Amino acid sequence: MNEPHLTDAPALDPAAAEAPAAAEPLEPPAAAPPAAIPPAAAPSAAALPAAAPPAAAPPTDERARVERAAVEADAAVAPGLTGALAGKADAAEARGPGMAGWAVLGRLLGGGAGRNLGLIAALALICVIGLITAGDRFGSTDNTLTVLRLASVIGVVSVGMTFVIAGGGIDLSVGAIVALASVWSTTLATQNMARDSTFLVMVFVALAVGTVCGLVNGILVAYGRIVPFIATLAMLASARGLAEEISNRQTQVVRVQGFRDFFRAEPGGIPVLVIMFALVALVGWVVLNRTTFGRRTFAVGGNPEAARLAGINVRRQTLWLYTLLGFCCGIAAIMITARTTSGTSTHGLLYELDAIAAVVIGGTLLSGGRGTIVGTVLGVLIFTTVSNIFTLNNLTTSTQALAKGLIIVAAVLLQKRLARENTRM
Amino acid sequence: MGSVVDNDPALPNTSDPLLAVTGVVKTFPGVRALDGVDLDVRAGEVHCLLGQNGAGKSTLIKVLSGAHQPDAGAIHWRGEQVSLQTPTAATRLGIATMYQELDLVDGLSVADNIFLGHELARVGLSRRRAMDDAARALLTRLGHAEIPVNREVGHLSAAGKQVVSMARALSHDARLIIMDEPSAVLDADEVDNLFRLVGDLTVHGVAVVYISHRLAEIRRIGDRVTVLKDGRTVARGLPARTTSTDDVIRMMTGRAIEHAFPPRVGPAPDAPEVLRVSGLGRPREFHDVSFAVRAGEVVGLAGLVGSGRSEILETVYGARRAATGEVRVAGRRLRRGSVGAAVAAGVGLCPEERKSQALLPDEPVYRNITLATLTRFAAGPFTRDGRESAAASQQAGALDIRPAGVARPVRTLSGGNQQKVVLARWLLRDCQVLLLDEPTRGVDVGARDEIYALVRRLARSGVAVVLVSSEVPEVIGLADRVLVVAAGRVVHEAAATDISESQVLDLVMEEGRVA
Ligand SMILES: Nc1ncnc2c1ncn2[C@@H]1O[C@H](COP(=O)(O)OP(=O)(O)OP(=O)(O)O)[C@@H](O)[C@H]1O
Ligand SMILES: [Mg+2]
Numbered sequence: 001m002n003e004p005h006l007t008d009a010p011a012l013d014p015a016a017a018e019a020p021a022a023a024e025p026l027e028p029p030a031a032a033p034p035a036a037i038p039p040a041a042a043p044s045a046a047a048l049p050a051a052a053p054p055a056a057a058p059p060t061d062e063r064a065r066v067e068r069a070a071v072e073a074d075a076a077v078a079p080g081l082t083g084a085l086a087g088k089a090d091a092a093e094a095r096g097p098g099m100a101g102w103a104v105l106g107r108l109l110g111g112g113a114g115r116n117l118g119l120i121a122a123l124a125l126i127c128v129i130g131l132i133t134a135g136d137r138f139g140s141t142d143n144t145l146t147v148l149r150l151a152s153v154i155g156v157v158s159v160g161m162t163f164v165i166a167g168g169g170i171d172l173s174v175g176a177i178v179a180l181a182s183v184w185s186t187t188l189a190t191q192n193m194a195r196d197s198t199f200l201v202m203v204f205v206a207l208a209v210g211t212v213c214g215l216v217n218g219i220l221v222a223y224g225r226i227v228p229f230i231a232t233l234a235m236l237a238s239a240r241g242l243a244e245e246i247s248n249r250q251t252q253v254v255r256v257q258g259f260r261d262f263f264r265a266e267p268g269g270i271p272v273l274v275i276m277f278a279l280v281a282l283v284g285w286v287v288l289n290r291t292t293f294g295r296r297t298f299a300v301g302g303n304p305e306a307a308r309l310a311g312i313n314v315r316r317q318t319l320w321l322y323t324l325l326g327f328c329c330g331i332a333a334i335m336i337t338a339r340t341t342s343g344t345s346t347h348g349l350l351y352e353l354d355a356i357a358a359v360v361i362g363g364t365l366l367s368g369g370r371g372t373i374v375g376t377v378l379g380v381l382i383f384t385t386v387s388n389i390f391t392l393n394n395l396t397t398s399t400q401a402l403a404k405g406l407i408i409v410a411a412v413l414l415q416k417r418l419a420r421e422n423t424r425m
Numbered sequence: 426m427g428s429v430v431d432n433d434p435a436l437p438n439t440s441d442p443l444l445a446v447t448g449v450v451k452t453f454p455g456v457r458a459l460d461g462v463d464l465d466v467r468a469g470e471v472h473c474l475l476g477q478n479g480a481g482k483s484t485l486i487k488v489l490s491g492a493h494q495p496d497a498g499a500i501h502w503r504g505e506q507v508s509l510q511t512p513t514a515a516t517r518l519g520i521a522t523m524y525q526e527l528d529l530v531d532g533l534s535v536a537d538n539i540f541l542g543h544e545l546a547r548v549g550l551s552r553r554r555a556m557d558d559a560a561r562a563l564l565t566r567l568g569h570a571e572i573p574v575n576r577e578v579g580h581l582s583a584a585g586k587q588v589v590s591m592a593r594a595l596s597h598d599a600r601l602i603i604m605d606e607p608s609a610v611l612d613a614d615e616v617d618n619l620f621r622l623v624g625d626l627t628v629h630g631v632a633v634v635y636i637s638h639r640l641a642e643i644r645r646i647g648d649r650v651t652v653l654k655d656g657r658t659v660a661r662g663l664p665a666r667t668t669s670t671d672d673v674i675r676m677m678t679g680r681a682i683e684h685a686f687p688p689r690v691g692p693a694p695d696a697p698e699v700l701r702v703s704g705l706g707r708p709r710e711f712h713d714v715s716f717a718v719r720a721g722e723v724v725g726l727a728g729l730v731g732s733g734r735s736e737i738l739e740t741v742y743g744a745r746r747a748a749t750g751e752v753r754v755a756g757r758r759l760r761r762g763s764v765g766a767a768v769a770a771g772v773g774l775c776p777e778e779r780k781s782q783a784l785l786p787d788e789p790v791y792r793n794i795t796l797a798t799l800t801r802f803a804a805g806p807f808t809r810d811g812r813e814s815a816a817a818s819q820q821a822g823a824l825d826i827r828p829a830g831v832a833r834p835v836r837t838l839s840g841g842n843q844q845k846v847v848l849a850r851w852l853l854r855d856c857q858v859l860l861l862d863e864p865t866r867g868v869d870v871g872a873r874d875e876i877y878a879l880v881r882r883l884a885r886s887g888v889a890v891v892l893v894s895s896e897v898p899e900v901i902g903l904a905d906r907v908l909v910v911a912a913g914r915v916v917h918e919a920a921a922t923d924i925s926e927s928q929v930l931d932l933v934m935e936e937g938r939v940a
Contacts (some may be wrong), residue, residue: 019875205931290807291803291806291807291808292799292800292806293805293806294809297784298788302786302787302788303781303784303785305781305782306782306783306785307785308764309742309744309774309776309783310797310850311764311765311767311795312796313765317936366772369785369787370787
C-alpha cells in the first residue's frame with residue numbers, strides 16, 4: 001500500500017523543492033547578534049559536533065553488531081573476494097557475477113554499520129559533486145549552514161516518522177500538522193499573549209497543536225482501526241484546511257522579539273535550529289535503541305500478533321507512536337516559523353513525501369519492524385544537499401524533483417533486495 | 426549423464442533411483458547447515474528423513490525444491506544431473522514441496538493458494554470456476570471436503586492450513602512429494618488420513634520424502650530411512666520397518682534416550698485452585714466450557730483438530746473475546762478480551778503457530794525470549810541487553826537451543842529450535858498459569874523429553890498448566906487430568922490414569938462426528 005505512494009513521489013514532488021529557492025530569501029539577513037547568545041547555550045553548542053558522530057556509528061548497537069558478526073563470519077568461510085562470492089551462492093547470486101556482486105554489495109550495505117557507511121559515502125560523493133559544480137558557493141560556511149537549517153526542520157519530522165514506520169504505520173499528515181501548528185502559534189491572539197508574558201506561549205501552542213493532531217491520528221488508527229493511510233490522509237486534508245481557515249491564507253509575521261532572538265540565535269556559529277535537530281535525533285536514537293518503548297515499537301511493527309500475545313498493548317503503543325510524531329511536527333513548526341519568521345498554511349507542503357523518502361533511504365523497512373535513526377538523519381542530509389546543489393546550479397525545480405524521484409527509486413530497489421536477502425528462511 | 430551408482434549395500438539395486446543427492450554442502454553465515462549429504466529416493470517409496478533439530482533436514486529440502494542453491498555436491502534426477510535454480514525449475518521437473526513453515530498467503534482464498542504460481546488460465550484469463558472445482562476435488566481427496574474453497578486462508582486453523590498446503594503440493598501432479606513435518610499439527614485421525622493419501626500416491630509410483638520427529642510414524646509408513654546428524658548423512662537407505670527405534674535415536678543423537686514420561690507427582694491435596702473457567706463460549710467455536718486447575722496440576726485438552734482446543738486456550742488468555750462465561754485467576758475475575766489483564770494476573774500462552782503468533786523473525790534470539798519480560802530486565806525505561814542476553818542464554822541452554830549464540834536472528838534457527846525459543850519466553854516469565862498449545866510441535870526426541878521434564882518441574886513448583894496437544898499419548902502421559910473436547914464441547918473428564926488412548930480416540934470420534 002505504501003509502495004505506490006512512494007513511486008508516485010517524483011510526479012508530486014516539485015513543490016517540495018520549494019524550500020531553498022523560495023523560502024530562503026524570506027530570511028532577513030543574519031539577525032542574531034553575538035550578544036544575544038544565551039550563555040547556557042554555548043557549551044551545548046560545543047558539545048554538538050561531538051554528539052553527532054557517535055550517533056553515526058553506534059558501536060554498541062546490538063543489531064549492527066550481530067549483522068557485522070554475520071558478515072565477518074561470511075568472509076571467514078571463504079577466503080578472498082572470489083571465494084566469498086562463491087561461498088554465498090544463493091538463488092539470486094548464482095545467476096551471474098553481476099548479480100552476485102549486487103548481492104554482496106547488498107549484504108554489506110544491509111548490515112547496520114555497513115549501510116550507514118554506504119550512506120555516508122553517498123553523501124560524500126554528493127558533496128564532491130557539489131564542490132565541482134558550484135565550487136565555493138557550495139562549500140562556503142554560509143551555504144553549509146543554510147543546508148543544515150533546511151535539513152533540521154524536515155529532519156525533526158523524519159525522526160518522528162522513523163518511529164511510526166518502524167512501528168508498522170505511516171503518516172501522511174505531517175506537513176499539514178506543521179502548517180497548522182505554525183499558523184496557530186502565530187495568530188494575533190497567541191502573539192499578543194506571548195508579547196505580554198513570554199515567547200514560550202508560542203512554543204507551547206505549537207507543541208500542543210502538533211501533539212493533539214498526532215493523538216487524533218493515533219486514536220483513529222489504534223482504536224478506530226482505520227488504515228493509517230486513510231486516517232492520516234483525512235488529517236492531511238483537514239489540518240491544512242483548518243490552517244487556511246485560521247490564517248485566512250495570509251502570512252502571519254512573527255513580531256515577538258523573544259521568539260526571534262531565541263530560535264534565530266547562532267551560539268558558537270551553530271544555528272539553534274541545528275542544535276535542536278541534533279538533540280531530537282540523539283533522543284530519538286536513545287529511545288528507539290535503548291528503551292523498552294523502542295523495543296516494543298519494533299515488536300509491534302515486526303509482528304503485531306506476536307507482540308499482542310506476548311502481552312504488549314499494541315494499540316496503546318500505536319497511539320503513542322503517532323502522538324510522538326505529532327509532537328515532533330510541533331517542534332518542526334516552531335523551527336520553520338523561526339526560520340521564515342512567519343506562520344502560513346503553506347508551510348510544510350509535501351513534507352510527508354520528503355520525510356518518508358528520507359526514512360526509506362536511511363534503511364528503515366516500510367513494512368515495519370526495523371528502523372534506524374542514523375540512517376534517517378543521513379537520508380535527510382542527502383536529500384537536502386541534493387536540492388541545494390541543484391538550486392546553486394540554477395537547475396529547475398522540475399529537474400530537482402526528477403533527481404529526487406530517482407534517488408527514492410534506487411533506494412527502494414536496494415531495500416527490496418535487502419529485504420529479500422534477509423527474509424529468505 | 427548416464428546412470429548413477431546406487432551404493433546402497435543393504436538392498437540390491439533394482440532400478441535407477443528417482444533422485445540421487447551426493448555430497449551436498451550448504452553454508453550460511455557462521456553455520457555449516459549441510460556438510461556432505463547423500464540421499465537416494467526411488468519411485469514409489471516413502472523415504473523418511475530423520476535427524477535432530479538443526480540437523481539440516483529442512484535445508485536439504487530447500488535445496489531440493491530450488492529455494493536454496495548448494496555450495497557443492499550434485500543432484501541427479503532420473504539419472505540426469507540437474508541444477509535446481511528456482512522453485513519453478515523444481516516443480517517443472519516434478520518435485521513438489523510442503524514446507525515446514527507454512528508459506529500460504531493469508532489474504533487469498535483457499536483455491537487461490539492451492540493454485541498460486543500455476544493458476545489455471547485460458548488466453549490470460551484465470552478460470553476461476555475450474556480452479557474452484559479442482560481445489561474442491563483435491564480437498565475431498567484429502568478428506569476435507571468441508572473446507573470452503575473461497576474461504577480466506579487466514580481464517581483457517583493451523584491444521585486447516587496444513588491441509589491446504591498439502592492440497593497445493595498435490596495440485597502439481599508431481600513425481601516426488603517432499604513433506605517437511607506435515608504431521609506436527611495433525612491429530613491421530615488426520616494422520617491416518619495423511620497416511621492413506623501417501624499410500625495412494627506411492628501405489629501410483631509417486632515417491633514421498635517424509636520428515637517427522639514422531640518416530641512411531643516412520644515404522645507405519647516408511648520404506649527406507651536416511652539419518653542426518655550435524656549436516657551429514659550418518660546412515661542411508663536403512664529399512665524402515667526392521668531398524669529399531671533405539672538404533673535410530675542413537676544414530677540421530679549419538680546417545681541413548683529412554684523415551685518415557687517423567688513420573689507424575691500431581692498437585693498437593695490442599696493445593697488451591699488457581700484457574701477457574703466457567704461457562705466460557707464463543708459462537709461457532711465452543712460452548713459452555715468449564716474447568717478448574719489447581720496449583721501444581723497439569724490439565725490436558727485432547728481432541729480433534731478444529732474441535733476448539735486452541736480457541737479455548739486463546740479465549741482464556743483474552744486473545745479472543747469470550748461471548749459468554751468468565752475466567753478467574755486466583756479468585757479474581759479477568760476482564761474479557763484483554764491479554765493485558767491475563768498477563769498481569771500471571772497467565773502465559775505459548776501459542777500454536779510460532780511463525781505468525783510468536784516470533785519476531787529478524788530480531789535476535791534473546792530479544793525474542795525476553796519479549797514478555799522486557800520490563801524485568803530494564804532499568805526504568807532503559808533496556809539492558811547484557812542482562813537480557815544472559816538470562817536468555819541460560820534458558821536457551823536449559824532447552825538446548827542450537828546453535829548456542831543468542832545474538833543471531835531467530836529466523837536462522839531450525840523449526841524445532843524456534844519452537845524452543847517460544848517456550849523459553851514463557852519459562853522466563855514466572856507464570857501462575859501456563860497455557861501450552863502444542864509445546865512440542867516439531868521438537869526432536871531428545872528435546873521433547875527435556876520439555877516434558879520441564880513441564881513437570883514447573884508443576885511441582887506450583888504452576889497450573891493447561892496443555893493442548895495433537896498427540897494423545899502426550900496428553901495422557903503428561904497431564905494429571907484429561908478433558909476430551911469434541912465439536913466445541915467438553916465431552917469427558919477423567920484422571921489421566923483412568924483413561925487410555927483408545928478411549929480418548931473413541932470419544933473424540935463419536936462425539937465429534939455426530940455433532
Ligand atoms: N537462513 C539461514 N541462515 C543461517 N542459518 C540457517 C538458515 N537456515 C538454517 N540455518 C541453520 O542451519 C542448520 C540446519 O537447519 P534446518 O532448518 O535444516 O534444520 P532441521 O533439520 O530442519 O531442524 P528441525 O527439525 O528443527 O526443523 C541450523 O543450525 C540452522 O540454524
Ligand atoms: Mg526443519
